[in-house]
C-alpha cells in the first residue's frame with residue numbers, strides 16, 4: 539500500500555495493533571458505562587461522560603492507546619504539523635444499525651476532523667454478523683472487523699465509506715478523530731472537566747470512586763421499528779438481564795411499588811439495590827444500578843482469572859429469595875426494563891459468554907467485588923498522581939509513578 543499522501547485514497551489497516559487485554563478492558567468499560575448513542579441502535583461512551591459520572595479514572599486505560607494512534611497517524615500520513623485528538627469514544631452498533639456512503643467531515647460542524655482511526659474491539663462472525671466496512675473507491679475495498687485491528691484514513695472525500703447493517707450481536711469499536719486545529723483539542727476540554735470535579739470537592743468524598751448515573755433518559759432505549767411507548771427498555775437493566783441477573787430492592791417502599799403509583803420510576807435505578815440470580819440474592823448493597831452493573835461486567839471480563847486465583851472468601855452473603863420477593867423483583871423489572879424481548883434482541887451476544895452462564899459461582903462473584911474495588915482504587919491513585927502534570931501541560935499523556943516526566 540502506498541504510504542500516506544502518495545495514495546489517492548490515504549488509508550492504512552494495521553492488524554493486531556491493540557492487545558486482546560486492552561480490547562477486553564475497553565469492552566468492560568463500554569458495557570458498564572455506555573448511554574444511548576447518536577444514531578438508532580447505537581450506544582456510546584465518551585470520555586467526558588466518564589468524568590461526569592464519577593468514573594474519570596476509567597479514562598486511564600485510553601491514555602496510551604490514544605498516544606500510540608496519534609504517533610502512528612502522524613508517521614504514516616507524514617504530518618509536518620502536530621495532530622490533536624478531537625474526539626475519543628467507544629461506540630457499539632447493534633442489530634439494525636448501519637451507515638450509508640459518507641466522509642467523516644461531511645457536516646459543517648465536523649470540518650475540523652482531518653483523520654479517523656477506528657479500532658475494532660470484537661470480531662465479525664464471532665461476536666456479531668453484518669457490519670462490514672466498505673470504501674467506495676480504492677484499495678482495500680472491504681474491511682472485515684477483527685479484534686485488535688485498526689483502520690486509519692483521512693476524514694475527507696478521498697475516503698467515502700459505509701458500514702453494512704448489523705444483523706446480529708453488538709459490534710464494538712474505539713473510534714477517534716484527529717484534527718490539526720488546536721482549538722478542538724479534546725485534552726484541554728477533558729482536563730477542564732477533571733478540574734471542575736476536583737474543585738467541587740467530590741473527590742474528597744470517601745466513596746468518590748463509586749459511579750454516579752447520568753439522567754435516566756440517557757439510558758432509555760426506544761426502538762425506531764416499534765416506537766410504541768412500551769417498546770423500549772433501560773439499558774442498565776437490560777445488560778444485567780442478558781447476563782442472567784436481576785436488580786432487587788430491599789427497601790419495602792420501593793419493592794411494593796405498583797405501576798399506578800406516583801413514584802418516579804426513573805429514580806429507581808439511582809437507589810441502593812442488591813443483585814439476584816436464579817432465586818438467590820447476593821446481599822451486598824450496591825449504591826445504585828451503575829455500581830452493580832460495573833461489578834457484573836467486571837466479573838464477566840475477569841471471570842476465568844478470578845476462578846483460577848480461587849481465593850475463597852469465607853462468608854459470601856447469599857440468601858434464597860422468598861417467592862413473594864421474587865415476584866416483586868420481577869414486577870419492578872417489567873415496569874423498568876420494559877420490553878425484555880427487545881432487550882434480548884438488541885444485546886444478544888453471538889459468542890455468549892459460556893463461562894458466565896455455565897460456571898456461575900457466587901464465591902467467584904464475591905472475589906470479583908473485591909477485585910473490582912482494587913482495580914478502581916489503583917486507577918484512581920494513578921489518576922490523582924497524573925492529573926497535576928496533565929494540568930501543567932494541558933495534555934493527557936501516559937504517566938507512570940516513578941517517571942515524573944511522563945514518557
Ligand SMILES: O=C(O)CCC(=O)C(=O)O
Nearest residue numbers: 637642656671699701711
Ligand atoms: O465503525 C466503523 O467501522 C466506521 C464507523 C463510521 O463510519 C463512522 O462512525 O463515521
Ligand SMILES: [Fe+2]
Nearest residue numbers: 640641642699
Ligand atoms: Fe465514518
